[in-house]
Amino acid sequence: MKKITLVAVLLLSAFACTQKSEVPKVDFKVDYEKFTLDNGLQVILHVDKSDPVVAVALTAHVGSAREVEGRTGFAHLFEHLLFLESENLGKGGLDKMSARIGGSGANGSTSRDRTNYYQTVPNDALEKMIWAEADKLGWFINTVTEPVLAKEKEVVKNEKRQRVDNQPYGHTSYVIDKNLYPEDHPYNWQVIGSLEDLQNATLQDVKDFFNRWYVPNNVTLTIAGDFDPEQAKAWVKKYFDEIPTGEPVKPLSPRPGKVAVTKRLYHEDNFARVPALTLTWPTVEQYSADAYALDVLSNYLSNGKSAPLNQVLVENKKLTSGVGMYNQASELAGQLQVSVRAFADTDLDEVLTAIEEGFAKFEKEGIPQKDLERIKAGQETGFYNSLSSVLGKGFQLAQYNIFANDPGFISKDIENILAVTTEDVMNAYNKYIKDKNYIATSFVPKGQKDLALENSEMAEVVEEKIVEGAEDDFNPKIAATYEKTPSTFDRSKEPPSGNAPEVKTPEVWQESLENGLKVYGIESKEVPLVQLNLVIDGGQLLDDPNKGGVANLTAQMMTKGTASKITGQLEEAIEQLGASIRVSASTESINISVNTLKRNYNAVIDLMEEILLEPRWDASEFELAKQAVISRIRQQEASPNSVAQNAYNRLIYGEGNIRAQNILGTVESVNEITMEDLKKYYDSYISPSVAKLHVVGDINTVGVMTSLRDLNSKWEAKAVQIPTYDPPARPTEATVYFFDIPDAKQSVLNFGYPALAVTDEDYYPATVMNYILGGGGFASRLTQELREDKGYTYGIRSGFSGSKTRGAFTISSGVRTNVSYESSQLVKDILTNYGKTYTEKDLETTKSFMIKSGARAFETAGAKLNMLENMSEYGWSADYVKERQQIVKDMTVEEIQRLAKEYLDPEKMIWLVVGDAKTQLKKMEQLGFGQPVLINKTTGPENK
Template sequence: MNNRWMLACTISAILAACSQTKDQTGLSSGAQQNSATNYTSSITLLEQHLPDAGEVGIAYKKYQLDNGLTVILHQDKSDPLVHVDVTYHVGSARELAGRSGFAHLFEHMMFQGSQHVADEQHFKLITEAGGTLNGTTNTDRTNYFETVPSNQLEKMLWLEADRMGFLLPALTDEKFELQRETVKNERAQRIDNKPYGRLNERFNQALYPVGHPYSWPVIGWPDDLNRATTEDVKQFFKRWYGPNNATLTIGGDFDEQQALAWVDKYFADIPKGPEVKPQAKTLVTLDKTRYLSMEDKVHLPLIYIAFPTVYAGHPDEAPLDLLANILGGGKTSLFYKNLVKQGHAVQASVNHPCQELACQLSLYALANPSRGGKLSELEQMITQSIAEFEQRGVTDEDLQKVKVQFKASTIFTMQSVAGKVATLASNQTFFGKPDLLADDLARYQQVTKADVMRVFARYIKDKPMTVMSVVPEGARALIAKADNFTPAQAAPAKTAVTLPATLANTVSAEPGLSNHNELTKNTAPRHFDRALVPEAGMAPVMTVPRLWRQTLANGIEVMGTQSLETPTAELLIYLEGGHSLVPVEKAGLAGLTAAMLNESSTLRSTEALAQALELLGSSISFGSSDSQSYIKVSSLTENLKATLEIVEEKLFSPALNSEDFERLKEQQLQSLQHLSSDPSYLASQGFAKLLYGENSSLGVSNTGTLESIKALTLLDVKHFYQTQYSASVVKMVLVADLNKASIIPMLKGFSQWQATPVSQPKMASFPTLASGKIHIIHKPGSAQSVIYIGKRALPYDATGDYFKAYLMNYPLGGAFNSRINLNLREDKGYTYGARSQFSGDNKTGQFLVTASVRADVTGLALIEFIKEIKAYQTEGMTAAEHDFMRSSIAQSQALDYETPYQKAGFVRMIQRYDLAEDFTSKQDEIIKTVSLSELNALAQSLLDLDTMTILIVGDKNQLTEQLKDLGYPIQLMN
């Protein structure tokens, strides 16, 4: 969630819409600390904050219950939704040596039901309510959150309170074992089966001292997970999950008095947990430079270097962030100039990620194998770049651009209630002050050139560092230097936590209120039936964005909507065609042309253009997809006109020079070879080939192939630019806080765009699908297998069978508690997640069922997939599933149009498919009226397994034995 130079906890903000006089206490007038007697004597108002007009900040009220629970309320009436977040101040840093992974494992356990919430009911209730949910764990905190329609708030508070206060009675050995397997699957998918996946956990062992809380991975070491027990989990919960170690934050459209009454009802009698004290923030130092290395299934050698620095909130954090940006923060940085621009590295960057206890200035570069790929040479170039910075110093523009970027990034991330809530919760958890945005902006604005040079001298210049080399298997000759460090292993702690004496010999106390050591003093238990699921309130009124339209003088259609919540603008320019215009033998041309347009113009260099955008806090990105080329523009409204002038310069006056072309072509070739080690990429590309064939652009990746990219020339790029980038195939979408009358004059420059004809080629015929067959792409030693099952299916249709197929598929694989996910993940523990979906555009579509599963159970997982698809096809969904689907999808629309990006997506759908502006009303009517029999008839016609093909990416030596008795012919794919 971090930007590379941004304070970790500052992830969102909002500009206050009004002001209110403040008294000398810093609270709004009349809001000094008092007891909130209107709703309950157990809740005390600690402070309330309302930023002044024009000040960056988030309005909030902060309360505390007698049991220590901190409650933060933020009102945002702009959309009919609420976001609830419960953050516990416990992450992997609270674990003990040799007992890693508990914080993350416990995050999984918190979704497995509690005393009054049945197994899988947590997911079902929120999904049925039209909401989304998740939980995350990092080194320093664990949070659980839901976004739901505003009428569902009480139900969310009931759910969160039940797992905070009543988890242990429902915790069983069976649930524990299942979630341990799920975590192992997550580790296999995200770490063991990914290129460079083990880099960070190996690196942190060398950067931090033995036993340091950051020296082990958040997900845990496999041996530590294996030695965990159910009793360990119970002890971990009792130690860290008390209300006094939690912050409950509610944001969105709700009544404050009612919300506080519900908080009092559900949370007030949860007993206080043991005292939680802050952890020591001792600065990390190294006695000498430590070198370590590892071989991996990768193509590009990688060097990763870090200097230990400070900790989040330290006075030196801000100047270190600016230093990182100058060294390696984009196309104006020294790393880009010396490593990437010169072709020695495919990628290179410098960051300063900060955590509660420690930060690091981290530098990395991916070596270009065509230049030899020796990491010792890259290390030397990195060292020279650091020395060059010392000689170069800091310029006025360095400071200006980073400060502008920081402000812009803060404003851009304020566009959702979830972002604002996360900011409030994080700042409260780590600093005790929910809104730090103005303070953060001030400390960045106050950084001087001398500050940057001072922190450089103190933490970086001539200081020991940790250097890690990751090289392809068998290529140890490429490492930067021989290893001189072997991590020591701390003896595993005998218990998962160190418990206070009052808890050391107890697992449960009073039934029901059994998770902590005693009832909260002076709090009478609430007498109500916690097993009753709260009723939802009146459904909120859904409103879709109001649209405006304009046609420019050259025929370009512009559609937009006004969004007043943030002073930002999002412009999307789409050109029909993209990859589909390109012959198969030139695959990748659309993407390479877009990349060239991200580079220099005839007026300015790449670096000069990047500098101009950074000084505006804006971004411009050219790209392509299977059916479109596009330009994405983000800008502060105050800088929109200047940003659009740069768009016009890049679009109408591209340099398209040979230097940029050769560099980008080489980077693309190396990227393709890197992707060949990613099993998910292999599965995606292999499946497209099976569905659409080698003669169709849909069967070959938009990124191209090694053969097609090698054959491309600069003349190809210039020709594609001349034929594709025409106003005749352009449409625009714009979402901003400005009205139509203010925006249209700024688009005048695009009226000069020539509207030359663009020939849309006829789509190639597709091959006969090789159904009833298993195709294997061999990936030796793969920890997991990626399974794809599917076929060509319906093209997009907003209100026809395509939309109904989406409804039909929902109980099968479209939600977390769908049949295939509950079976393969929750019941069998084969995977971290399994899903199915229909996708399509105006030309074609497909149906896909997919999961990454443990290599040793690939055959068993495939059997379960087949069983579920066949059963659903023949028997269809049940009446209960039908009701669940209708409720979930209908209510979820309250979440659909919150952010400018979501609004732009809605506008684009109408524009691209020529939909009526009220098409969502027609969809609502279909959801309400479509019958169970109609959906089941659709399942019977669309889900015939005999018309589908199967692709598995994994180790063929393991797979052949597992699959031989399934009755499917097996074919090896290249």
């Protein structure tokens, strides 16, 4: 890492000295070694010994762009299938192994152009991971059977419902891409595919797709972290060498989208509460010269107070609380989008007129050089953030290798970013936006199509109908029978572990200021960044229960200007330094989070002090902030997940408890809040006496404490009493509650009750107990039974939340609508039998994961900040992770059974279902907890 830091200084110097007409030459690289096996597999190694961990990523150059119309979603389906089984790991092998070795959890992602599989593990497990990834590529496809395929189809369909069908504006991308790209263009369809195509996929289709694209000559293996490169090369050759090469893969040529005439489309969205307008133009593929200029253009037009679109739509016309604009550049094409969620009842024709005015303003004024440099500074910081973990480095190397044909393209990429000129930005605007045709989509609430753009046509959107028993029956537990794929050695034996890594707790320093502020720090020189978090206790707990939302608005207003800077000037000062300063409110605190380049740390601290000590309290900004909050509240009303969380909090904490309220407040309470309410909150509660500062990064104790001298003298302490608002006792009997969202494609389930505080003696042991129940991902029973065995859900989890005050134990999931009762009954059965069926093997898996995962406990800056926050909040020692490992080592099955009996009683839980009442409410009576209680007002005879 020393080399990265040293060369970074050269980069920063080059950037700082660049004049307007110069193109900087940058000597920046991440060291790597690349080699190619005889079968075509490309392997990239990057050594980083800062933590005893290693990230392994297998990336196939295949995404939805390699599919054909009518057989879409295959690439994404494979992302799922490849985790399930392989010939030598066995059923659930990779996920089970991940738990045993303390891995981060095997995961993957699919895009239009590539699919990757990745995990970070302690470095003693590297050979195991190489063995497992090779098995995935060469010894997998025989394990896919009709029942396995049928079950995984249901999982993927549930993912689509959760992410698309059951979300406000979820079909927007589908409508855009169908009209932006011709029918035969590989970007015409969505990565996740269609429900119909997924259902029609045959086993032979699946095998053909795998055999064509999942071949060594179409795959890159990346290994990054703390390992011996010579040993890694030997293992890669041992496990991958004999996998046969596939047919040559012909690269696809760039092909932009095509819009012959501007097209206006509208959709009445079942979940929308405010109208949304999106304009989309076809642009160019990634890494092309114009793509870099388009990134800057979209940032300048929409980001920040002084952005032309923001000035017109937000400041002047007050049509929305914000404008989103970005350039999505992929391997074959790009698309530039402007998205606006307008305030309720706003005519989108007004929004379009305002966007055109913003563009006209840009045409007249262009982009100032100062703003160009400001944007580049932010891009630079983002670049370092992407390299803050070994997995991030591995991703970057694979990305460049596949799409730029050079893992070392990182230096050229940075050079291209820094080379963008103001002329490039204006040329990109003229070439891709000015007077060019586009796709306009108006997504409006049901019954409000008059808000759509004039002369819009109804978009074609496929809405799934809820049909009881529509899914095929399957039994994924049936073992596959096949002739094993031969190998030159016995692959069924899992490789041994290496030497156990030595986990070193970061050295923590602690200081305090005379005004009472406590300071905690960890010096880390991996990248030239500093991150800090100032936590001021109180947050929503200090709100007046009769006027909710004050803490949230106070936090928002603290970044809306200072005594010497209006909002735009403050934003510009922060961004010119390539930094970010965010202020937010949570239930228990106000948080100021800072991310900055090391060289700008002191200047950024000065700006943070201004924000903290000299808020401007601008009246016009206050009204805009209130409008934005009200818009968010209305949008939450249409999001099943937000509805579920807000309703669950009310059920857990009860009337009169501030924790039961939405931190945003209500529409009524926000309307009643005055500036005086915010000033009173600020003057009474923002105090160093209840604050802790956590600092992680490339700065030592002296540097931090010296930078806080002004804060020590200027920030005066005051006495602050923070109420606790304990939750009520656990219910004495179970009750089913139902919140109706008509025609919901999924039901959101939240089951639980008030449980434990973090400081309770049983809290961490109960967390250990919960690992096999629902805290261990694919190692957990809830996931195995509801997702892997039944295909009811995309994901389900359980866990204890708490602080110094008791929090809830919660089981949460989104399930297919027509199995709401069946899913709930299965959860009930699992809870009832959990303690009785918990085994020594379950305990062994739990111990193995929780002890070995300690190697990953401190890898990222975020993990280190979390460690400091736990220490400051609960008074724990710097070795608390090791102390917790001892609790795990001492755990017994008998103790697990005691904890399960005490804390997993389904007969004393709150059972909340958020879904379609007309089809699911009556069925919930079968759960045996009495007649369900409908907790929201609904209309229509079927809901009475």
